[in-house]
Amino acid sequence: MKILSCFLFLWLGTTGYSRSQDLSGTWEGRVGGELLKLVIIKAGNTYVGYTYHEGSGYCKANFMGKFNERSRQVKGANPSFIDKTFGHALCTYDLKFTPRAAGRYLIGFAHVNEAVLQEFDMYGARGREIILKQAGANTDTTEYMAAWLEMNVNQTNKVVQNRKPDTLNTVSPLPISSPPDLNKKAFNDSLTAVKTRRTADTLRTIITAADSIVITIEDNEVVDGDTVTVFHNNEVLVSRLFVSAHPYRIVVLLKKEIPVHEFVLVANNLGSIPPNTALLTIEAGKERYQLKAASDLTKNAVILFKIRQ
Known part of the structure; x- marks a missing residue:
């Protein structure tokens, strides 16, 4: 079945380590001989991105979520499709960040979201096993990612603009860089590097x-x-x-x-x-x-x- 391909809403959460893990990048694996890819970028304590599954058909879906560093647990669900062929369903995921000598992995299970397809899922309540290895730190972007970043950064900027000035501070504040601009530049730089x-x-x-x-x-x-x-x-x-x-x-x-x-x-x-x-x-x-x-x-x-x- 082509139920894997679809979107992870990963809940990745609070930090318990002295150094924060950054899971940004491209994660790839094969499930039943078919490609499954997760592309994510960290924005504050949230990750946004997409998943892509490719076999006899294909499915590309949006991604958003958080990571719990204390348990190294990644939990999520699929918000929506970007594009797909017939037979794909939205899924929830329960994955664990697992560093190994051979690389960094996300290992766990995918579960079908849609009740109709659950009846035909041979893996049942246990879900289908997922093993994704980080293929690199480079990422690309989607309209969903860009829109989410811009919306959330706009909210942050409103808070900054509404702050009352500190009357004891005579030093001019440094200009605030726009994260959407920085993220867009990072995406474009990584794509340019691939092209070169x-x-x-x-x-x-x-x-x-x-x-x-x-x-x-x-x-x-x-x-x-x-x-x-x-x-x-x-x-x-x-x-x-x-x-x-x-x-x-x-x-x-x-x-x-x-x-x-x-x-x-x-x-x-x-x-x-x-x-x-x-x-x-x-x-x-x-x-x-x-x-x-x-x-x-x-x-x-x-x-x-x-x-x-």
Whole structure:
């Protein structure tokens, strides 16, 4: 069954150690031969992120929760889906943070939330065993994560703004950095680092006098769970775009003072049918192009646009 794939609302709680654990990063494992991934980032005493399950189908779901350092226990539930194929259900999780010589692990069980699917869950009340190993500290983000961070930071800023000034303090306060900006920069920096580590496979160089281009991205024939991050001149245009049968449209401005514009697709996964593929339709002025882009975990798909003077 594809009930694992879905979202963890992890309750991770109070600290009992002198040094706080940070579980931010990407955690991966295989359950029944299928990929299960948890991506989380720490914001205060809360974690936000998403889970992704990929096998004969796929499921991506939002994540939010907390960690109890005293018991090293992670407990959670799935708030909502982002995208999925048929047969997936929201789950609750009971996991334990377990450091080992081979790495850091989250080990425990997943339980189906939805009553109808519980009847068909062969694992019953015990749940399905989950073993996730931390694959790295890098994370990416989703709209849910960004919205949650912005909403909660706005509340924090209101408290700061409503404080009465200390009449005994004559030192000007330091400027307060915005956590959403810092988090967004951290996400983009980690994605840029991944892009830089991989080789560039230039699909085509297009010479154009157009001041903007329209690029449409859709799956090439079979929808198999591919996701990509799209860059324009090292700037993230869209993060972890699910490449589906429904075209995704991006408008890119081409500044004349920049002679060459670089458009890059970075594979976030390989889907169920490697490599990561997408059909690109490009409109540059009156010209129209169609390209098949293929990328994997070692190379990026690149299109160059040279400005015709």
